[in-house]
Amino acid sequence: MPSVTPYSDMPARAFWRTGAGPRTPEQMEHLSDCRARLTPDAVVATAGSCFAQHISRRLRRMGFNFLDAEPPPPWMNAAAQRDFGYGIFSARYGNIYTSRQLKQLLLETLGTFVPAERVWETDGRFYDPFRPSVEPQGFESAAEVLLARDTLLRGVRRILKTADVFVFTLGLTECWRSREDGAVYPTCPGTQAGAFDARRHEFVNLTYGEILADMRDVIRLLRRRRPAMRFILTVSPVPLTATASGRHVLTATTHSKAILRAVAGQLTDEFDFVDYFPSYELITAPSFGGRFYAANKREVTDEGVSVVMDLFQREFCAAPAEARPATPAPHPNPAGEAGADAICDEMVLDFYARR
Template sequence: MPIKLPQALRQTDEILTIGSCFADVMGRHLADHKLNVTINPFGTIFNPVSMAKLLLMALNGSRPDENLYVERDGVWFHYDFHSSLWANSREALTEKLVGTLQKVGETLRRADWLFLTFGTAMVYRHIETGQVVANCHKMPGSLFEKYLYSLDHVRDTLTKLLKALHRANPNLNVLLTVSPVRHTRDTLPVNQVSKSLLRVVCHELTVWHDFVQYFPSYEIMVDDLRDYRFYEADLIHPNAVAHEYIFQKFGESLFDDELRTFIAEWAGIRKSLAHRPLYGPTEGHRRFLTHLLARLEALQGRVDVSAEIASVREQLDATVANRQPAN
């Protein structure tokens, strides 16, 4: 079972998630529970080398590497970024990437938490430039060399990153986790080596840096939820039940008492927001909406519930309109 982590996450904290698709999943859960979170602004990034490169670029105000732009079928990409960041011209893509890096740099300097989710230690090196890339953008495999990054190099890369982060923002807490998604294309034995390497590095970094913590999402998936009913049909990705379970353990490990209380309260409100009346705009449903609106208005000033309040008021207006006698 996850242990209580030494530094607690508060409802008012600002969070940035970077990493694999599991960083998206946990980021969305945090956002759904009204936490202030920026989710994977660079797109999905699997290896720690590319994560470190992008975060250091953001901190240092560096521009994207001019040698790593690539055009495919009239669309422009950059090898350091996920394919979700694209444009119809190199100039437009440069503007988008520079803006993203600037925003991430600003976020890093004020954020309370950085969550890094490592997917794999396998990397692709662009042969022409000698650079490790984050995404191959469906370009021919002959352009790249694939290999397992060594433990020493991963450790050194992340140590350099952590030192730079701490200099830029001494109040930043860093939470590391290893994605529970298996990279079966690398073969199961190599995937296990990769995950083990990442886990060893995470352990060492938490020992050496008191602002770095580790959450065992990988261990929960493979040891606690050790049954294929917790996976999607591909038997690789955790399903919604697994995500909910891991997020529950995440909260038990990291959330402070006030945030846990709010999460429980918000879970009830979310359930009410999803409710749809069986018999239309009855008087009972109007009372239900009035009570829900009061609960939401009581949260104003703590979290942003403006969209939810607007939605409930619109439903209330509809119930009133439906009660008006026809002329």
């Protein structure tokens, strides 16, 4: 007769065969340990690597209170909004791949850090080193880069003032850093814009300890202004495009993801207001045999995104709010403010009314 052990009464999810063996994504139940579900009234801000944008989109579509602190200008259509980085995250900060980048952005917003290198010039166009992709053709002048950055920082300040929940996707441990002031860039100088200079730029592979410290600082900075703020951390399942670590890109990827996953786990254990959303596990699970990766075995397919976001909806969200459009209407007129287009419509109506 088998003896009773600590495993005897454990739920199905505790065992590989019944919890994670051959299953469909829908059969993966209780994958997360969410402690506080998102409610429709909670103001949610998002940031992180490119995978995080799917969370923004789904939250918007489900009618949750997604904070768009830097909304697109009037008349900018959906395609242009995407190209110019509007509406992808809660402000137009572009991809934030590393913990250091996020901490640096918060410090800059709070006025305690001003990067030495603030503008890159490439072929007569000007770029923000810390979000080089948000202006597809680059800015027209260095002054524009700084003016647009002021607008970004104002958006981040709004996040600091109003967000109830901060969703952050940890993407990378590897980054490039200024030797002058330690500022980290989202991409290596010279890849999207700017010019690489080994005397000024250095490679750094953030350690577990560094990332944990960064994230503790991030949490402290945010909760100092929003004491009740909650956090949802995720790890991007997208492998590295390239590594500068000297390792094989596959081992560099597992090294990086293992650290990020461990940090997320540590923070979840440490703080009861931090939850971990297992998007990484869902995409990479052996149960699914890599089927959620595109042909290049790096990008996540639409099906994979959908599976992840369905789980997010099931396990992290309270009853959905009334659906809202995924992107803002192209030119809604604010109430009580008749613009020229309203005047023109009036003219057309009047023409036919008086015939």
